[in-house]
Amino acid sequence: MHNVTLIKGDGIGPSIMEAAVAVIDASGAKINWHLAEAGLTAFEQTGTPLPEATLASIAETRVAFKGPLTTMVGEGFRSINVELRKTYDLYANVRPAKSWNGVKTRFENVDIVIVRENTEGLYVGLEHYLSPKKDIAESLAVITRAGSERIVEYAFKYARDNQRKKVTVCHKANILKFSQGLFLNTAREVAAKYPDIEFDEKIIDAACMHMVMKPEQFDVVVTTNMFGDILSDITAGLVGGLGLIPGANIGADAALFEAVHGSAPDIAGKNIANPVAVMMAGVMMLNHLGEHEAAIRMQNAIEKVVNEGIYVTPDLNPASTTGTKEMGLAIIAAME
Template identity: 80%
Template sequence: MHAVTLIKGDGIGPSIMDEAVKVIDASGVKIQWEEAFAGLAAFEQFGTPLPDETMASIDRTRLAFKGPLTTVVGGSGFRSINVALRQKYELYANVRPAKSWAGVKTRYDDVDIVIVRENTEGLYAGLEHYLTPKKDIAESLAVVTRTGSQRVIDYAFKYAQDNNRKKVTVCHKANILKFTQGLFLDVARETAVRYPDIQFDEKIIDASCMHMVMDPSQFDVIVCTNMFGDILSDLTAGLVGGLGLIPGANIGNDAALFEAVHGSAPDITGKNLANPTAVIMAGVMMLDHLGEHEAAAKIKAAVEKVVNEGKFVTPDLNPQSKCGTIEMGNAIVEAMK
């Protein structure tokens, strides 16, 4: 029996998380779900976006399965809860795989890229302030440490090794940001020497974006600092059909959090339209993390069957479909039998 903190989230979160839980439970794996709250809904109910009870649950389980959370953009709203959780539990590696689906028509049909993004430092460290009383000059500090760089780059190479990947590319801006990005690149070069069986490549971040849309097949595993990874992972999502198909894992030494990487989509909340694929595939990553490989493979095969057939999928995957979130979840459960 595995104990997992379940955070359904905001907007479409509860509806897609209900389907993910239904699918995971149907796989036969034994999960003890501890429901907890975070985000805008928690703020409205408890006066804080991250209640102590939620943190206490994660402290116990060291494993969270999370739906999308609403974060106020700009102004005086609270900072990202995702960032707070990553920093609190030292979830230093954000892993986002993007792979083509046979049933989803895109420009390319052979994309298979994994982004490994440093998750706790960089420009998302939260070190920003105004320099004048008028608040007309703002400054953000990008923090890159050797320790932080080493652990995420090691993770990327080990991930490549463990998953029969051939190449790791570090995407950087060391030509301009010579200290912060230079340090990250130096660590990548030093680390590559210890993995002679993995091909190593380095690309400047803006050139990487150009090369990726011209020929994504030249990329395999990509490792980069926080903000660059955030941007590149959305780019790779666009290559395979959008964020509705992209799962995310946040990995630390003694804790992990799995999630859909898309937003809370308040415009379609309660309409039974949200695509549950991303968060179900995040559940697959979680089961693999737990060593439940048979259940993970069963769910993955069922999701691929349903998505590739294109019949019982949400309208974002097939505009002619009359199927909703619940019906797609049911079809995935049925496909596992």
């Protein structure tokens, strides 16, 4: 029996998480769910977006399964995702993007994994105003050798463990010679220890261009925090959107699995939200827990339903009247 903290989240979170939990429970994996709150819902109920009870639950289980949380733009509380990554040192953000036979896009056979450094760079939030009038702001991007080394090591180990052939490091060391230069030089040192894995370097802007022109040249991509955030949205676009992309946040002794899309409050409660992203995050979680047979069973069922394109939500098939809950039931039936 595995103990997992369950955070249903805001907006469409409760509906897609309930569908995902039902599928995970039907997969054969034995999960003891610890329900916890976070985000806007928690803020409205308790006055804090990240209650101590939630932090205590994750500290105990060391594994969290999370729906989308609402983050206010330009005001209000900081991103809970960022806070959770910092609190539990979840340094590796892993987002696989793979083509689906049942989802028509501009490209076929895309299979890219973005490995993004999760605790450094601009997203550490070290920023302040430089004038009393608040008309000049400064943000600091922090890059360390230790942080760079462990994320590149993770990328190469991931490639080796998952029979991947190539790791590409994306950087901006041609301009940011100190911070990005440190990241690139550290990546080169780590790559030398993995002669069985092909190593490639790309400047970030060129990488974006190549990714939308010839995505098949990429396999595993490792990069710094903000660049990884941008690249993972590009790869999502290549395969059909964020509604199909799972995310994992991995640390030395804790992990968080989530959908990477927003909380979509405009469609909350309408039973039309696509649950695939968070279900695929559930597959990643099962693999992390060692429940490999259940993970394969669940992934095969999700792929079968999505590729058939019948019992899917309207965003995947505009002619469909299948809801979130019904799609989950179809996936459970496919497992049986």
